[in-house]
Amino acid sequence: MVDSTRRRIVQGSLAAAGASALGLPLRTALAQSGEIVIGAAPPITGVFAFAGAAFQSAFLDWTEWKNAQGGIAGRKIRYVAEDSGYKTDQAVAIFKKIMANEKPPVFYGDSTGWAKAIAAEVTQLGSVLTSGPSFSSDLADPQKVPYYFMAGPTYSGMIEILLEYVRREAKGAAKPSVALVYSDTEFGRDPIAAAKSTAAKLGIPVALEVVTKPGGVDVSAEVIKLRRAKPDYVIFHGYVLAPIPEFLKQMREAGMKTVGMGTIWSMDKSTIDKMGAVGDGFVGVMPYRYVFDSQKTPAMELIREVGSKKGGTAWQTLFYTHAWLVGSIFAEVISRTLGGYKELNGPNLKAALESIDKWDTGGIFGVPVSLKSHSIPVGRVYRATPSKGTIEPASDWITIG
Amino acid sequence: MRTGDYRASYAQDEALFVTPVQRAWLLALIVGLAAFPWAAGSYLTYIAVLLGIHVISATGLNIMTGYTGLISLGHAAFMGVGCYAVAYAANAGVPFWIALPLGGLASAAIGLVVGIPSLRIKGLYFAIATLAAQFVLGFVFREWEPVTGGVRGVNLPAPSLFGLAIEGDRAVYYIVVPAAVAMLVAARNLFRTRVGRAFIAIRDRDISAEVLGISLLRYKLTAFAIGSFYAGVAGGLWGYFFRAATPEAFSLGLSVFYLAAIIVGGLGSILGGILGAAFMTMVPEALRAIVAWIAPWYPPATVLLSPMREIVFGALIVGFLVFEPHGLAEMWRRVRRFFHLWPFKT
Numbered sequence: 001m002v003d004s005t006r007r008r009i010v011q012g013s014l015a016a017a018g019a020s021a022l023g024l025p026l027r028t029a030l031a032q033s034g035e036i037v038i039g040a041a042p043p044i045t046g047v048f049a050f051a052g053a054a055f056q057s058a059f060l061d062w063t064e065w066k067n068a069q070g071g072i073a074g075r076k077i078r079y080v081a082e083d084s085g086y087k088t089d090q091a092v093a094i095f096k097k098i099m100a101n102e103k104p105p106v107f108y109g110d111s112t113g114w115a116k117a118i119a120a121e122v123t124q125l126g127s128v129l130t131s132g133p134s135f136s137s138d139l140a141d142p143q144k145v146p147y148y149f150m151a152g153p154t155y156s157g158m159i160e161i162l163l164e165y166v167r168r169e170a171k172g173a174a175k176p177s178v179a180l181v182y183s184d185t186e187f188g189r190d191p192i193a194a195a196k197s198t199a200a201k202l203g204i205p206v207a208l209e210v211v212t213k214p215g216g217v218d219v220s221a222e223v224i225k226l227r228r229a230k231p232d233y234v235i236f237h238g239y240v241l242a243p244i245p246e247f248l249k250q251m252r253e254a255g256m257k258t259v260g261m262g263t264i265w266s267m268d269k270s271t272i273d274k275m276g277a278v279g280d281g282f283v284g285v286m287p288y289r290y291v292f293d294s295q296k297t298p299a300m301e302l303i304r305e306v307g308s309k310k311g312g313t314a315w316q317t318l319f320y321t322h323a324w325l326v327g328s329i330f331a332e333v334i335s336r337t338l339g340g341y342k343e344l345n346g347p348n349l350k351a352a353l354e355s356i357d358k359w360d361t362g363g364i365f366g367v368p369v370s371l372k373s374h375s376i377p378v379g380r381v382y383r384a385t386p387s388k389g390t391i392e393p394a395s396d397w398i399t400i401g
Numbered sequence: 402m403r404t405g406d407y408r409a410s411y412a413q414d415e416a417l418f419v420t421p422v423q424r425a426w427l428l429a430l431i432v433g434l435a436a437f438p439w440a441a442g443s444y445l446t447y448i449a450v451l452l453g454i455h456v457i458s459a460t461g462l463n464i465m466t467g468y469t470g471l472i473s474l475g476h477a478a479f480m481g482v483g484c485y486a487v488a489y490a491a492n493a494g495v496p497f498w499i500a501l502p503l504g505g506l507a508s509a510a511i512g513l514v515v516g517i518p519s520l521r522i523k524g525l526y527f528a529i530a531t532l533a534a535q536f537v538l539g540f541v542f543r544e545w546e547p548v549t550g551g552v553r554g555v556n557l558p559a560p561s562l563f564g565l566a567i568e569g570d571r572a573v574y575y576i577v578v579p580a581a582v583a584m585l586v587a588a589r590n591l592f593r594t595r596v597g598r599a600f601i602a603i604r605d606r607d608i609s610a611e612v613l614g615i616s617l618l619r620y621k622l623t624a625f626a627i628g629s630f631y632a633g634v635a636g637g638l639w640g641y642f643f644r645a646a647t648p649e650a651f652s653l654g655l656s657v658f659y660l661a662a663i664i665v666g667g668l669g670s671i672l673g674g675i676l677g678a679a680f681m682t683m684v685p686e687a688l689r690a691i692v693a694w695i696a697p698w699y700p701p702a703t704v705l706l707s708p709m710r711e712i713v714f715g716a717l718i719v720g721f722l723v724f725e726p727h728g729l730a731e732m733w734r735r736v737r738r739f740f741h742l743w744p745f746k747t
Contacts, residue, residue: 044707053704060700079700082693083707085685088650089451092643093686096570097444113650117643120559124568138553184543186552186649 035076036344038063038330039104039128041094041114042323046086048110050240051133051265051319056081058314058323059108061306072331073338080104088113104128105344106330108323112136112186115148122147126346129333129353131326133319135264136190140373142354147346149353149374151325152287153400155187156194158263159235161285161379161398163195166233167202168395176232179208179258181222181247188214188238195235207231212243219243223250226258235261241271248278259283268318269391272384279386283394287379288321288364290391297363299328325364332356366397377401417589434578438571446570448686453577454638455678459662460588460671461631466660467668468592469624470604471519475531476632476659478538479515481651483508483633484640488555489548491641497560497567497576501637508633509626511538516625520618523607535653542648554647557640567641577638584631589671591627600624604669665721667728676729680721685714 040059043052063079071077080102084091091114095107109115109132116138122130123146130148137154139145153161163178170176180195182188192209199206208229210222226234226247234251236244239262248260262284266272269290272279291300291307303324307315314320336352337344358368369376383394408414418424438446458480465471473479486507490500515534519527542549549555559566560576567573591597599620602610611617640646658681666677688710695702725732 044704045711049708056704080693081696081703082689083703083710085707085711088643090685090689093444093447093451094689096447100442100444113647116554116556116645116647120644121569184552186554186647189552 035078036072036334037098037102037104038077038079038106038108038327039095039098039102040079040081040108041084041091041098041110042081042108043086043091043110044083046084048086048133051317052083052086052110054314054317054319055108055133055323057307057310057312058320059327061310061315062324062327065302065306066327066331072334075338077331078102081108084110084114086110088117092117099125099128105334105349106130108132108326109134112139115139115145119145119148122346128346129330129349131329133322135375136186137194138190140375142350142374145374146350149329149371151322151329151376152264153285153377153379154191154373154375155237155263156191156198157375157377157400158285158287158379159191159195159237160198160400162233162235162261162263162283162381163198163202163204164398164400165283165285165381165395166204175203175205177205177207177230178233178235179210179226179229179231180206181210181212181226181234181236183214183238184211185214185238191237214238217243217246219246219250223247223254226251227254227256230256231258233259233261235263236266237263240265241274244282245275245278248275248282252278261285264318267382267391270313270317272391273386273389275384275386277387279384282384282386283381284384285379286318286382287376288318288325289366289380290318290382291316291321292391293393295363299324299362299364302362321364325361328361328364329353329356332359367399372401415593417586434582438574443570446574448682450570450574450577450642452679452682453574453581454635454642455659455662455682456581456675457584457638458632458635459659459666459674459678460585461628461635462659463663463666463668463671463674464588464591464600464631465624465628467663467670467673468597468604469600469621469628470523470607471516471621471624471628472524472528472660473531473625473628474528474653474656474660475515475533475535475538476628477651477653477655478535479508479512479629479632480636480639480655481538481542481646481648482511482629483636484646484651485542485549485555485636486633487637487640488557488646491557491560492555496562497641498562501580501634501641504637504640505630505633508636509630512625512629512632513622515629516622519621519625532653535656539648539651539653542651549646549648552648554645554650557644557646559644560641573638573642577642580634580638584634585671585675588631592671596620596623601669661718665718665728667730670728670730672733673728673730676733680729684717685710688713 042055043049044056059079063077067076080098082094084094091110095118105128107128107130109130112134115132115134122128135150135152135155137156139148140154166176180192182192196206208225208231251258260282267284267286289300291303303315333349333352336355337348342348357370360368365378367378369378377400378397380393380397381395382391384391413419418427437449462473462476465473483504487500487504490503515531518530543552559568561567599615602615603620607617662677662681663674665680667673692702692706692710
């Protein structure tokens with residue numbers, strides 16, 4: 001017993017001395033051993049549960065697959081998560097608990113509220129890089145929120161992509177007009193000021209701006225306003241599904257030819273399918289390729305293979321693709337940090353994140369991506385035909401900024 | 402075994418804690434509370450701070466609803482008023498020890514206005530009036546952008562004392578817990594005064610109270626102002642704790658949370674407010690800890706069991722209401738009585 005302990009001490013000392021001799025600080029040598037923990041507080045229950053369960057499945061499947069591939073830089077990954085219920089105080093509690101018990105270098109939260117609530121603490125800790133499902137423009141600010149990144153464009157960026165699509169689609173001298181319809185929530189209002197500024201820059205008139213209650217379904221008065229304004233496109237933001245189908249139905253009944261447009265959380269196939277025939281012709285911005293895209297790419301084929309092996313339908317959703325991509329970015333950032341023989345701490349992980357340039361995501365994005373203000377300003381416009389169950393690309397991949 | 406409650410002087414009669422055993426427990430509690438953040442990790446300290454804020458707010462609602470009989474469904478909005486007032490003051494450079502009472506006073510002022518309908522309507526009708534206040538104030542939080550920051554909310558600077566920033570859960574704990582203790586002692590004493598007893602008289606039978614010479618106008622509004630003051634201070638502490646004030650934080654759901662807390666804990670009991678807030682804060686955490694404990698052995702447990710957690714939590718609340726309508730405070734009293742009379746049968 002004593003011998004084996006002594007032997008271990010001698011071996012440890014020799015390893016440390018060897019590491020020092022090679023120019024590696026001892027702490028780096030220590031940082032490069034043991035498993036890597038990924039912490040998360042996905043919203044498995046609550047109003048965002050439809051996405052949270054898919055996030056959870058994706059992280060579990062991705063972790064299992066990545067470990068089967070040897071982990072990150074030879075180190076196994078352990079995924080530790082608890083349900084946030086989409087409540088900020090609970091998500092913050094989970095963050096603190098997992099940070100205290102597991103000290104993960106990366107953490108996935110559940111909302112804009114969570115990211116804002118922990119921003120000061122994360123900056124103070126300087127030990128963890130965070131991400132989440134929020135694409136709030138407020139969070140794409142490396143000065144104020146240095147350790148948060150989003151796996152896609154900001155909501156403002158998404159609307160910019162839609163407006164760029166509108167500009168490209170314009171025929172003749174007259175620019176088509178748009179209307180902005182958004183919910184009276186932080187999520188809904190987030191990109192509106194930037195959207196109006198971008199529209200002005202592109203010379204696209206904003207014919208009308210409509211604010212609705214978050215859960216409102218009676219949209220008759222708003223549709224009358226739209227009918228008077230006669231926009232060519234209506235951009236809906238701040239909703240998942242309702243009241244978009246009601247708007248589309250009443251607009252169609254009013255004989256309007258206006259095209260409905262949506263942003264990421266309205267663009268999952270299950271959501272689009274619920275629109276029914278009134279959703280035919282609905283277009284929207286998606287940062288990622290759909291898993292059923294006719295163009296086969298390595299990453300999407302991998303998601304299909306891993307997901308279908310597990311069963312269920314979660315892998316077919318954009319939420320699954322989103323979480324898979326976040327896992328891949330975590331792995332890339334950790335791998336770059338360890339590859340540079342650096343400690344897994346906030347500043348090093350942030351530097352590794354910011355070094356991502358023209359990165360090939362294996363086809364999740366259709367083009368190599370670079371980070372801009374800790375967001376990925378790339379997306380593509382898709383056109384849905386729910387009556388036939390199809391969502392087809394309506395544009396090429398658009399990079400903004 | 403205690404054989405009686407013997408008080409030989411007015412000082413003893415006025416004391417909150419009469420027996421040496423009670424005073425020893427109180428001392429142990431104070432020492433325990435003071436040492437807690439050093440013994441517990443950051444997670445438990447965070448939960449303790451959150452619990453402290455919930456206790457203050459639940460006590461405020463208990464003063465209004467439990468003691469005076471004025472059902473309020475707008476308590477979260479009063480917290481919001483306090484939070485935004487503190488945020489505004491803090492960003493204007495007002496120190497936290499002035500900003501916090503200011504937040505409470507701002508909330509009390511709004512509470513006075515909202516309490517006015519209580520003179521003409523009561524019971525569920527009054528509850529609907531306070532519900533309207535919840536929505537009106539929620540609208541103000543979202544729309545009064547120069548003050549509240551609109552839907553994006555507003556950030557607060559860290560509180561500071563003598564130039565030292567009070568940052569981190571442990572430091573905030575030493576603001577929240579003393580504030581909670583002071584406000585609990587104040588509430589306990591309130592119901593030993595004419596004002597507090599007037600509240601109880603109004604709750605039990607307002608017409609009889611008026612016949613006895615209690616001014617309903619004065620005391621109902623006072624109850625509302627005091628309860629709102631508690632909510633405002635809790636809201637201000639919430640703001641300093643999360644360093645942000647957003648409209649979504651002060652939703653109707655939070656008002657219902659506090660109402661559930663005082664009903665589960667025990668209406669008209671200071672201890673009930675504490676136990677109710679603890680129940681509503683700790684039980685979801687405990688249930689989540691059980692799911693997290695199972696997850697390493699069975700990874701899909703998080704997805705499969707998380708929705709069950711909500712059902713179990715709801716069932717526990719219903720169970721307590723069915724089997725102990727007087728709340729957790731009454732259960733606690735029974736447990737104490739058992740030990741007071743032990744080894745004899747209670």
